[in-house]
Amino acid sequence: MWKPDRQSKKPLYEQIADHLEQRISYGEFPPGSLLPSERKLAEQLGVNRSTVILAFAELRSLGIIESRSGSGTRVSQYKWGATPKHTPNWKRYAEGGSFLPNVPFLRRIREALNQNPTLVDFASGELSADLAPMDEIASLMRGHHYTSYLGYDNPQGYTPLRQALEKYLVKYRDIQTTESSILITSGSQQSLFLITQCLLSPGDAVAIEDPSYCYSLPMFQSAGLRLFRLPVDRDGVQPEEIRNLYKKHRIKMIFTNPNFQNPTGTVLNDERRNKLLEIAAELGLPIVEDDPYSLTDYAGVPRPPLKSMDTTGSIIYIGSFSKIAASGLRIGWMVAPNSIVERLADARQQMDFGLSVIPQQVAGQFLKSEHFEPHLDRLRMQLLYKRDLLIEALQKELPDLIQFNIPQGGHHLWCKLVPAVNDAKLLEESIKNGVVFVPGSVYGSDSGFVRFTFARAKAEDIGPGIAGFAKALRELIH
Amino acid sequence: MWKPDRQSKKPLYEQIADHLEQRISYGEFPPGSLLPSERKLAEQLGVNRSTVILAFAELRSLGIIESRSGSGTRVSQYKWGATPKHTPNWKRYAEGGSFLPNVPFLRRIREALNQNPTLVDFASGELSADLAPMDEIASLMRGHHYTSYLGYDNPQGYTPLRQALEKYLVKYRDIQTTESSILITSGSQQSLFLITQCLLSPGDAVAIEDPSYCYSLPMFQSAGLRLFRLPVDRDGVQPEEIRNLYKKHRIKMIFTNPNFQNPTGTVLNDERRNKLLEIAAELGLPIVEDDPYSLTDYAGVPRPPLKSMDTTGSIIYIGSFSKIAASGLRIGWMVAPNSIVERLADARQQMDFGLSVIPQQVAGQFLKSEHFEPHLDRLRMQLLYKRDLLIEALQKELPDLIQFNIPQGGHHLWCKLVPAVNDAKLLEESIKNGVVFVPGSVYGSDSGFVRFTFARAKAEDIGPGIAGFAKALRELIH
Ligand SMILES: Cc1ncc(COP(=O)(O)O)c(C=O)c1O
Ligand SMILES: Cc1ncc(COP(=O)(O)O)c(C=O)c1O
Numbered sequence: 001m002w003k004p005d006r007q008s009k010k011p012l013y014e015q016i017a018d019h020l021e022q023r024i025s026y027g028e029f030p031p032g033s034l035l036p037s038e039r040k041l042a043e044q045l046g047v048n049r050s051t052v053i054l055a056f057a058e059l060r061s062l063g064i065i066e067s068r069s070g071s072g073t074r075v076s077q078y079k080w081g082a083t084p085k086h087t088p089n090w091k092r093y094a095e096g097g098s099f100l101p102n103v104p105f106l107r108r109i110r111e112a113l114n115q116n117p118t119l120v121d122f123a124s125g126e127l128s129a130d131l132a133p134m135d136e137i138a139s140l141m142r143g144h145h146y147t148s149y150l151g152y153d154n155p156q157g158y159t160p161l162r163q164a165l166e167k168y169l170v171k172y173r174d175i176q177t178t179e180s181s182i183l184i185t186s187g188s189q190q191s192l193f194l195i196t197q198c199l200l201s202p203g204d205a206v207a208i209e210d211p212s213y214c215y216s217l218p219m220f221q222s223a224g225l226r227l228f229r230l231p232v233d234r235d236g237v238q239p240e241e242i243r244n245l246y247k248k249h250r251i252k253m254i255f256t257n258p259n260f261q262n263p264t265g266t267v268l269n270d271e272r273r274n275k276l277l278e279i280a281a282e283l284g285l286p287i288v289e290d291d292p293y294s295l296t297d298y299a300g301v302p303r304p305p306l307k308s309m310d311t312t313g314s315i316i317y318i319g320s321f322s323k324i325a326a327s328g329l330r331i332g333w334m335v336a337p338n339s340i341v342e343r344l345a346d347a348r349q350q351m352d353f354g355l356s357v358i359p360q361q362v363a364g365q366f367l368k369s370e371h372f373e374p375h376l377d378r379l380r381m382q383l384l385y386k387r388d389l390l391i392e393a394l395q396k397e398l399p400d401l402i403q404f405n406i407p408q409g410g411h412h413l414w415c416k417l418v419p420a421v422n423d424a425k426l427l428e429e430s431i432k433n434g435v436v437f438v439p440g441s442v443y444g445s446d447s448g449f450v451r452f453t454f455a456r457a458k459a460e461d462i463g464p465g466i467a468g469f470a471k472a473l474r475e476l477i478h
Numbered sequence: 479m480w481k482p483d484r485q486s487k488k489p490l491y492e493q494i495a496d497h498l499e500q501r502i503s504y505g506e507f508p509p510g511s512l513l514p515s516e517r518k519l520a521e522q523l524g525v526n527r528s529t530v531i532l533a534f535a536e537l538r539s540l541g542i543i544e545s546r547s548g549s550g551t552r553v554s555q556y557k558w559g560a561t562p563k564h565t566p567n568w569k570r571y572a573e574g575g576s577f578l579p580n581v582p583f584l585r586r587i588r589e590a591l592n593q594n595p596t597l598v599d600f601a602s603g604e605l606s607a608d609l610a611p612m613d614e615i616a617s618l619m620r621g622h623h624y625t626s627y628l629g630y631d632n633p634q635g636y637t638p639l640r641q642a643l644e645k646y647l648v649k650y651r652d653i654q655t656t657e658s659s660i661l662i663t664s665g666s667q668q669s670l671f672l673i674t675q676c677l678l679s680p681g682d683a684v685a686i687e688d689p690s691y692c693y694s695l696p697m698f699q700s701a702g703l704r705l706f707r708l709p710v711d712r713d714g715v716q717p718e719e720i721r722n723l724y725k726k727h728r729i730k731m732i733f734t735n736p737n738f739q740n741p742t743g744t745v746l747n748d749e750r751r752n753k754l755l756e757i758a759a760e761l762g763l764p765i766v767e768d769d770p771y772s773l774t775d776y777a778g779v780p781r782p783p784l785k786s787m788d789t790t791g792s793i794i795y796i797g798s799f800s801k802i803a804a805s806g807l808r809i810g811w812m813v814a815p816n817s818i819v820e821r822l823a824d825a826r827q828q829m830d831f832g833l834s835v836i837p838q839q840v841a842g843q844f845l846k847s848e849h850f851e852p853h854l855d856r857l858r859m860q861l862l863y864k865r866d867l868l869i870e871a872l873q874k875e876l877p878d879l880i881q882f883n884i885p886q887g888g889h890h891l892w893c894k895l896v897p898a899v900n901d902a903k904l905l906e907e908s909i910k911n912g913v914v915f916v917p918g919s920v921y922g923s924d925s926g927f928v929r930f931t932f933a934r935a936k937a938e939d940i941g942p943g944i945a946g947f948a949k950a951l952r953e954l955i956h
Contacts (some may be wrong), residue, residue, distance in 0.1 A: 286614040
């Protein structure tokens with residue numbers, strides 16, 4: 001991002017005016033479009049608001065922009081000649097389509113992190129750089145001769161990676177499959193997108209956990225699905241609820257994250273696993289099992305997935321490297337019946353022509369390498385360590401104001417706030433105090449919860465981050 | 479793909495039966511699902527059909543599969559216990575969703591290439607391995623220390639790549655922009671997907687060229703768009719048509735590929751460029767300019783894009799590495815007004831959480847490296863050489879039966895067949911003769927055309943490939 005040069009002889013406001021004029025002439029801000037507010041621009045450029053006011057005044061005097069009170073500052077139309085030329089109404093286009101924007105809280109968090117990368121990040125659901133196998137991946141890349149052909153890939157994904165995953169799935173997840181039943185995706189996110197877009201039709205009813213990661217995804221609403229909730233307690237969802245939902249709403253699919261659920265950290269208990277499979281088979285209902293966290297099990301004995309017990313072929317299984325290696329690889333997978341894999345591979349061709357071969361090669365090599373096991377061991381220990389740092393900090397700072405169950409795997413701690421506070425205010429106040437988290441309402445229908453991710457922050461930032469959060473919370477309840 | 483072991487003592491049919499039983503028990507073919515036909519399986523496994531018939535008989539005797547005449551062979555239901563358990567009706571799910579399958583001809587071509595990789599490939603619109611900068615990329619990867627953080631990427635794409643593209647766009651495409659107006663995508667394909675899904679609404683009318691690449695994409699129909707055609711002649715589209723389409727159908731967007739158009743190879747002439755921009759500005763209509771081929775200009779003086787003349791900010795510009803470097807990188811870009819870039823970046827987060835950082839790093843480095851220019855020079859020469867080989871072969875084999883204009887850039891030759899032949903029959907006959915191409919009806923409404931891609935085949939295969947095609951064509955017209 002461009003910043004004005006404080007060493008330059010040219011006044012800051014002139015530099016800013018020139019820069020904006022340039023961007024306008026590039027078409028980045030077409031005639032009629034709204035410029036960022038003075039306040040926002042000042043923040044972005046790291047200058048005083050008065051400097052931006054001067055820059056805008058300069059551009060106004062040149063006829064390049066126009067400000068009307070109450071409607072912000074826009075790029076002038078008339079500058080672009082007297083002929084009746086119109087820029088497309090881009091704003092209307094940006095509002096078109098059936099694809100809903102991301103949840104406002106998540107957009108706000110991203111914006112806050114962009115503006116201030118020093119915030120302690122309890123929001124992003126991913127590993128910190130020191131927990132990702134960066135050195136291992138770098139050395140694999142340096143050592144390898146990437147001579148294979150870099151053409152459009154197999155629609156189901158790079159064959160050697162699918163072969164490596166076939167072995168991985170037997171060894172680590174107790175899933176018997178073959179490479180032809182595996183589809184490589186751009187993470188679990190794309191698996192969920194393909195399923196909701198291509199296997200379900202607008203108006204279809206589906207069951208999701210409440211709270212759950214899926215709840216945070218406008219993708220379900222964009223696909224026109226009707227969402228029904230399966231409440232999650234300490235032992236996961238109550239499967240009997242499914243029968244009711246089926247009777248009442250003819251649900252077409254069940255989405256579940258049985259191991260170290262995001263956000264609650266719960267594990268579905270054995271009795272419920274059996275019941276869930278039994279009911280699904282009885283109703284002929286497919287289950288989508290989203291399983292990104294199992295291998296983080298701190299005790300090192302991950303529970304097998306539902307898929308390993310699936311004798312009726314009812315389950316689409318989804319896995320990912322994001323939570324156990326690096327989210328920036330963008331490598332996930334799906335195990336499903338042949339007809340489903342073929343259909344989704346064909347549709348994905350239409351969307352993006354498949355994944356780049358390069359990260360697929362890297363991922364396949366990493367899986368097969370001697371680095372994989374030691375990496376997992378280290379990962380589990382470090383996550384456990386960070387979980388404990390977070391819990392300690394919460395017990396120190398907010399012993400009476402916060403409650404939680406202690407998760408045995410995963411990246412997240414799901415907390416109930418004892419006092420009633422407004423989500424938006426708490427988030428804003430926390431940002432002021434140097435910390436972000438995700439308000440619980442993003443994941444579920446109950447209010448008064450907070451999700452802290454302890455995987456992403458540096459260990460040494462966890463204490464100070466929670467101190468900042470505690471300050472914000474106490475601020476609001478006084 | 480598994481193949482029976484001809485060295486083994488176990489008879490082939492038993493090996494096949496065991497293999498199928500295993501795959502069925504993995505849930506790959508759930509109870510009730512259809513197995514591949516005997517003929518197809520025999521082809522896939524490289525055995526006689528009678529061997530597969532024996533294997534099926536074996537499985538039938540075990541009660542694992544059932545064959546009913548006319549409806550193929552299915553996995554038995556009853557084997558899975560006497561309780562009333564149902565596998566989901568996966569077939570119905572596979573037919574769900576609003577996302578249309580790929581064009582049957584394209585699926586057929588992919589299948590033929592999978593089954594027989596020795597076919598001469600005049601169908602895949604991409605570079606052959608020897609034209610892609612494989613060595614350059616391999617050496618960049620070996621030399622580089624990938625220490626940067628592998629977390630979820632910036633929603634607009636990896637910042638250093640956007641910065642490299644900013645420079646590239648000025649230098650090679652005469653486009654002034656800033657990194658904040660650039661969105662990195664998984665190739666032009668994803669750019670088109672994002673635009674059709676997120677900026678347009680079902681029922682909207684749009685104009686596409688006829689013939690054109692877009693015509694081959696069910697993506698437009700999947701988004702519920704109404705397509706209206708702008709006929710392409712030797713000099714590109716006739717812009718005046720747009721006014722009519724606007725009056726009659728209120729078209730909302732124009733899609734064009736003005737330089738070395740796929741499939742015709744035409745270049746939009748100067749007069750029409752000016753007219754097109756004038757009309758778009760008059761009507762306030764956005765243009766999507768798809769520009770993957772310009773840098774292949776055999777003379778080495780690529781024509782600037784429409785975007786470089788765009789004073790009203792009417793154009794969304796789309797570029798890609800697929801046609802000038804390697805399609806397996808899956809790196810494309812879009813230059814658009816800020817509001818559009820932000821909207822599409824946000825939507826893309828929902829679909830796949832962005833691209834892998836690794837190929838973005840590689841692409842950015844390649845762009846900035848000293849390898850880039852020499853690669854382009856070599857690419858142009860080689861494409862010209864292959865174009866000439868193709869033309870020579872056609873003139874030798876089919877002097878009287880085929881007509882074409884000679885393209886000055888790009889990967890494709892668009893040919894009119896003088897005799898009337900059935901597209902499907904010609905394709906099947908060609909496959910038998912060891913060659914694939916794309917029937918013209920995939921790209922346009924006029925019949926009797928064929929698209930030959932000369933970039934993908936090896937130089938030494940072009941002559942024999944055309945001989946095979948000529949044999950197929952002559953077969954059909956006699
Ligand atoms: C349960 C669950 N599913 C899916 C995802 C998406 O992850 P990715 O697409 O990076 O694999 C996440 C990420 O937070 C998750 O927690
Ligand atoms: C005109 C045009 N646009 C877009 C594409 C898609 O290419 P990619 O997604 O690989 O950039 C192609 C590929 O054939 C094309 O010819």
